[in-house]
Amino acid sequence: xxxVIGLLLAVVLPLVDRSVAEHEVVHAGDRLDLGQGxxxxxxxxxxxxxxxxxxxxxxxxxxxTNGAVLADGVVTASIQVAPYDxxxxxxxxxxxxxxxxxxxxxxxxxxxxxxxxxxxxGITGLVESYSTTSGSGVLAAxxxxxxxxxxxxxxxxxxxxxxxxxxxxxxxxxxxxxxTEGAQP
Numbered sequence: 813x814x815x816v817i818g819l820l821l822a823v824v825l826p827l828v829d830r831s832v833a834e835h836e837v838v839h840a841g842d843r844l845d846l847g848q849g850x851x852x853x854x855x856x857x858x859x860x861x862x863x864x865x866x867x868x869x870x871x872x873x874x875x876x877t878n879g880a881v882l883a884d885g886v887v888t889a890s891i892q893v894a895p896y897d898x899x900x901x902x903x904x905x906x907x908x909x910x911x912x913x914x915x916x917x918x919x920x921x922x923x924x925x926x927x928x929x930x931x932x933x934g935i936t937g938l939v940e941s942y943s944t945t946s947g948s949g950v951l952a953a954x955x956x957x958x959x960x961x962x963x964x965x966x967x968x969x970x971x972x973x974x975x976x977x978x979x980x981x982x983x984x985x986x987x988x989x990x991x992t993e994g995a996q997p
Contacts, residue, residue, distance in 0.1 A: 835859035835883070842866075843989075846893050847878040848958065853987035855980035858884040863891070886947075887968045887977050889984070896961025900938045901926070903961045904953040911942070911951070917967075919945035931988045937962070939985055947971055952985045962988065 838858045843851040843866045851866055863880025878893040896903060904926055911920045923941035929952060930936045937954030949967040956962060966981055968974045 844880045849991040854882050858882045886970045889966045892963050900955045917944045
């Protein structure tokens with residue numbers, strides 16, 4: 813039995829560990845491809861849990877480039893893109909309504925009036941803070957001229973961690989770009 817456990821620890825566990833993909837760390841200049849020319853610059857040092865960096869060679873067709881998940885410790889950012897016909901306020905209201913009924917965000921409560929966010933490329937959206945019984949975060953919503961909506965939900969299980977990430981989050985929210993379909997910024 814001791815030999816089996818030793819073999820398991822010495823051989824099997826390292827093989828399993830090597831087979832589990834590590835998350836990519838974001839470097840300066842990295843952008844995530846959200847599909848159809850939409851990109852965003854994630855915060856430097858965060859990990860890409862799900863998503864595709866621009867310029868990444870893809871050998872297998874990927875149908876889901878319209879979202880991403882980023883993490884830095886207890887802070888995560890979930891980025892979603894979907895067809896949408898409305899304005900940023902309507903999108904924000906819709907997401908707030910959904911979040912208020914979500915088991916993943918118990919006690920969801922909007923914390924302030926929405927503030928405008930505008931990117932250097934002229935994309936405008938709204939951002940507001942929120943709290944839950946287990947943490948806090950910010951939510952941004954952008955209604956794009958292409959008939960799509962973009963939402964970015966940043967959450968932290970530890971509210972004391974949000975202030976340390978505020979500047980990075982603000983920079984990410986203002987980094988959204990939309991170029992002609994298929995073009996890379």
